[in-house]
Amino acid sequence: MSLESEAESREPVGGFLLSPLEFVTDLSTVHDVSIAGTSYHAVKYLDDVQLKCLQAGQAACQDLVPFLDQNQLISAQPYRMNPYAVEQNQRLPFFTSGLDGPFDLSRERRWQARISFGWQLASTHQLFAGFDFARFDTRRYAAPRSIAAVDINAYAEQPRRTGAYIEDQVQLGSVELTAGARLDRLDSRASYPVVPGRISSITDPIAVSGTDTFRLAPFDPANPTANFQPASAHTTVSPQLRMRVDAWPGGTVRFTAGRQARIPGFESLFAFKNTDLSQASRNVAYGRDIALGHTDLLELGAHIAMGEDRNTFADVALYSQSLSGDAIRLEQFADPGAGGVLGYWRVFTTADRGKVSGIDAMLERRFSDVVTGTVSVSHQGGSALDGPRTFASGSVGVRWGNRAPLGAVLANTDVFPIFRFSTNRHYTLQRNSGAGLTIGQDADPIESENSSTLALFKTLDIRITRSFPMGRVGGAVFVESTNLFNWTNLTDIFTETGEVTNDLHRARWVDEQVAQLEAEASQNGLRVTLPGTGEPAVDLRSPGVCTGWSSRTGNGAGGPADCVLLQRAERRFGNADGLFTRSEYSTSFGAWYDLANAPYRFYGPGRRVRLGVELSF
DSSP: OOHHHHHHTSSOBTTBOOSOOOOSSOTTOEEEEEETTEEEEEEETTSHHHHHHHHHOTTTOOOSSTTTTOGGGOSSOSSOOSTTOOOOOSSSOOOOSOSOSOEEEEEEEEEEEEEEEEEEEETTEEEEEEEEEEEEEEEEEEESOTTSOOSOEEEEEOOEEEEEEEEEEEEETTEEEEEEEEEEEEEOOOEEESSTTOSSOOOSSEEEETTEEEEOOOOOTTSTTTTEEEOOOEEEEEEEEEEEEEEETTEEEEEEEEEEEEOOOHHHHHTTTTOOGGGSOTTSOBOOOOOOEEEEEEEEEEEEEESTTOOEEEEEEEEEEEEEEEEEEEEEEEOTTTTTOEEEEEEEEEEEEEEEEEEEEEEEEEOSSSEEEEEEEEEEESTTSSSOEEEEEEEEEEEEOSOTTTHHHHTTEEEEEEEEEEOOOEEOOBOOOSOOOBTTOOSSBSSSTTOEEOOOEEEEEEEEEEEEEETTEEEEEEEEEESTTOOOOBSOOBTTTTBSOOHHHHHHHHHHHHHHHHHHHHHTTOEEEOTTTOOEEEEOOSTTTTTTOOOOTTTOOOTHHHHHHHHHHHHHHSOSSSEEEHHHHHHHHHHHHHHHTOGGGGBOOOOEEEEEEEEEO
């Protein structure tokens, strides 16, 4: 964010920002780009010229990120440049200031058209058909660091999706049968390197991808996509059969069997496709030309109206889904950037993603034309999930008309509270070595995989809306709250303790910082032992003591700046006598740990309340 915008946003009027935030780099930012000696002016980061710069590689184009190699902007500075005098390390770097964080610019435009037809062939026979079309213009330019040209994910593509369907519906007494089919076609209109990530760093003219062998042209930064291959369009047909039976008065039974196409996401298709492996790590997953996935669905359900007034409804459904779609897999290629040696890449592909089965149940009661209550429960399990999950929710809808005795006060008022709870994330307890592991990080498990589960996730949300007429303009005021009762919900945990704290992890980090400081003080001849107590301390009292301060051996940074920052931390966390004792700097270092690992980072959002006005024209 720009300095001016940051200053203006500190005290928003009534908590509302009326003008948009301004950023140093955004969609409108322009800069000059030079590709192999050819200059381009006023280039935006989502322009085709910027994409060509990335494809040409850093040897031919340096203008890849906003602040390339400006290391003075590194957030974790190589000094104790923070209020706690913490020395930077990889375990818990202290991000003081700077612009080396990620930046991600994206834009998507889409045009869609649908047309459908229906024919009444007979009183019990109908035929439907339709066509839909979607055209996209999707662009992205993202880098994990705005000062380094590594792992840049950029693309500018215009995929198209088309679909057509036909559906035949027949009523045979109490049985309704519907049979149909849908055709989906995706044309990414993209081209890809023969081998993922080998664009500019080609040293061998032969490449092997799958069963195909390609002879590659020498790389030309003026034509960086010369060795790209166009993608194919992919088509799939999805049949479907539905049956509904009026089994008894007020009760229907339904059965569905069919397939639904799963369109790959744009990241699965285009991620890092324009980034050379010389500027990316092997950990990134490359987008590829992949086929459409699908979901095979079987469902059996019933809908029941109960009671003489038929104001109570129940709906139950059993289902099973087999999923196929985009996923990340390791694939092998003959590497034209390493003499044709076989190597493995992480790439997106279409793969079997397992099964999901479950049961959904819903009960709805219309108590009157004012109050309606609903309770629903879902349970899921299967190989596509990391463990069984159960969800439940309940809601009450209240809408007053002009009825006594509260009609005048609550007329045109809607009250909609909804209660939700669900089983939470599964995890595996680890042996506590003080590594600070959280969910998804495994080292030394002490139980079967995913045997533990976080506490139930629960919220109560509510929205109250009061509508009022304004001639031809409709208006409403509303108040809404999420997590109204401010319930605490865990989203993560230290898997070495099963808690939101890990004392061993804290102790290891503080002890490491203490050892570093005491070694540095000894190196500078300023480590002392307090008489009487025997407590170690760093003596920072002498005038000019920081002049000759040298950094810890091997650190390569520090010097007098570190000494001055230690003096300031001693005044902040000690008694300002110039003797920085072990108890004082342990407190200082511990305060930083408590900030970086505060339990709040493991919790979901608390209560939020929003007031607003709606106008409709």
